[in-house]
Amino acid sequence: MRAFRRGLLVSAALAVAAMTLSGCAASTTTPDGESDGELTLYAGRDEALIAPLLAQFTADTGIEVSARYGSTSELGALLLEEGNNTPAEVFLSQDAGALGALANADLVADIPADTAGLIPAGFTSQDNSWIGVTGRARVIAYDSQSVTEAELPDSVGDLAGAEWTGRVGFAPGNASFQSFLTALRVLDGEDAAADWVERVSANSPVLTESNGATLDLVSAGQLDVGLINHYYWFEDAAETGADNMRAQLKFLPGDAGGMVNVTGAAILASSANDPDALALIEYLVSEKAQRYFVEETYEYPLLPGVAAPAGLPTLESLVNTGLDLSDLDSLEQTQSLLAEYGLL
């Protein structure tokens, strides 16, 4: 009987322990238009990159930011699932597609036109539902020990030939690869794009799950040519030293394969008119933050007047379809095309 009571006590103790697991569920609601000096951000980008920027934001504005880091795909799915119950006020996304999905679900608030207008058309949303923050060029990463830059074509379209059989790798499920294919459809036409996908899929491509994994293969000498975003190379170079990089980059000005994807940010619908949320958006496209992205990640600044990273082709020389990159209907057609040829 004593053991029985002791058991009850143990259970009670466990219950108390469970309660202590619950931190404080911060869900503050403020009336429209009033600053409460606090902000919850869902950041689909790396903590090591974003945290210093947020610290500077807090120092400059006095607004405290509580940031939740994760991959853009997971946070996008999370925001869709949370709907209007989300604790997030701002979402910083790695790609335009996730922002488009939120806009489609009516989960974002419009960004005031004078802020949204700071970023040139083609690099931001067409309806002010989100704002472009930085740009990333699609590039060819090649194994410098087996391929010379001169051997590489100036267009990704030419990578479907017989001499590249089994030598080209990419991540068909990746959002930025799919943006490139959308650009190819728009620039070269549906037939040419379908023809390219058909020939590439029959050319023994090396399929990966991410841009990073594609670059790893090139760096390890396992793959001659990979289609990736340019800034991945700079991340690796920071880790292993730029001089030790076996993989090298080739930019493709004027080609769909060298198009620019954007990262962006949106204010969640439940925080429309929240001045703190707008303050963060304004900060992200300020000269200070734009320069920070250039220095830390070698991404393209989207604010006119801020210089692009040294050694990179100008943003203007790279293809910009003028398309809404967050247009999901167009994305769906691209995915059907990939699925049709067994790549997705």
Next chain:
Amino acid sequence: MSRGTVPAPVPTIAGRTIARRATPERTGNRRAPRPLLVLAIFACAIASIPLVYLVVRAGSSGLGDIVAILGRPRIPQLLANTVGLALAVTASCIAIGVPTAFLLARAKLRFRGFFAVLAALPLAIPSYLAAYGWLAAVPTFNGFWAAWLVLTLVSVPYVTLPVAAALRAGTTALDDVARTLGRGPWRAFWLGTWPQIRPATLAGALLVCLYVLSEFGAVALLRFPVLTTAIQQAYGASFNRNYAAILATVLVLLAIVLVLGEQAARGRARRRFGAVGGVSRHRIIRLGKWTAPASLLLAGVPALAVGLPVAVLFARLLDAETLRALDPVELGQAVVNTLMLAVGGAVIAVLLALPIGALAAKYAGRLVRIIESVGYLALGLPGIVVGLSLVFFSLAVVPALYQTGIVLAFAYGVLFMPKAIGAIRSSIAQVPVSLEDVARTLGYGRAQTWWLVTARLARPGIAAGALLVAVTAMKELPATLLLRPTGTDTLAIELWSRTDVSAYGAAAPYAAALVLLAAIPAFLLSGAGRGRTDGPL
């Protein structure tokens, strides 16, 4: 004594007749007490939260969409890859795990305790870390065989541990009878010992198979496309939750087939041989010239599963340029968070698994089988799906607890309760009903009897279930990313956020801390820490 079972005397090879009489008394017409049934149904309802969520999401697609998605040319390939990998890994885990368990339980070994710990140690390695280590050591490592090797190496303990426990509890008397009747040693093992360890083997194999269905991290790194990688792509590029739900439903259907298959196979085993309780007596085999190959097997799997990835990680640590000054406070906080959440998850998983395990151990019938099956299904789903289902559930039911440690620990409980069900079921099944009946005749109530007799005798199995959940929860990533309190980091999350940007140098201390922390429950599961060599499973 109509409700009791006398522990079987040493049964004979012709145990068929004994078993037929013994089995109905143990599992047959006795009706489950209502409170137990209610608790089990409640636990089953909680386990089915992810399933309800999937039905809602997949159901909001039209039939045309579903047909279009399942009709994609790549789907048959992904399905074949998923099933092929799951079956191959399961088969090799049995092929390695059963002999390993046999050596640990029945062979005369020097350093037996050491080898027992080694056998449990792969549990401490997250599969994505093992895959990363192999990939860094062998750049050409990818595809089916790569995924097969890595998942086999990290999953073998799920078979080894329960089979070793069954062997220690079992007897070699039946083998001896077979030998005296003129059977060879292998045939005698097949007739005498195999039936005793078959349920444990099946239970372990089911956990392995369901785990492989749900695995994402290692298969993605090793470039072997399966259904989980397609589900991840559906979230990551299509932002299409309904598409992801349709694919996840296919995984659930596969899991149902596996769970029913295991139940059918287990049921047959029980009918044929009945309980071999009462006597635990076995001969210890001298290995002689087999000592060297046996030691190689016992040391080889842990060396490849744990030694190689850890060594590679530390090699990277030495030549990385991003080795930033380690923040010990951040690391310490992550250790504390990981530990608290894992313990919370283990407690919740055990509370959910107890009524289901107790019901399945003592009672038969269709309802019992359904409840037990549903309890297992969440294990076949990728963490991101279960995580999203709990976002959906907690916002609808307990919004105040959303993004708190409680909901995350609860998610661990739902995800990993299946790992505790098997251990709890088999340990409760071994408690003689006669003892419970004695307690009742002495005037103890049902709950008291349960607590003082059944739970006490089944304690090793319950503890083993809790430890298995804890070790898995420590390594969990996708559901943790979705459900953790904003700003709370676990070791797995710190590791992910660094490897995601190629900061391998900065990741290494977190990887080491995670493996060391997870090695604690793995060590306890091996049973070596208790001075004796019989593990709790």
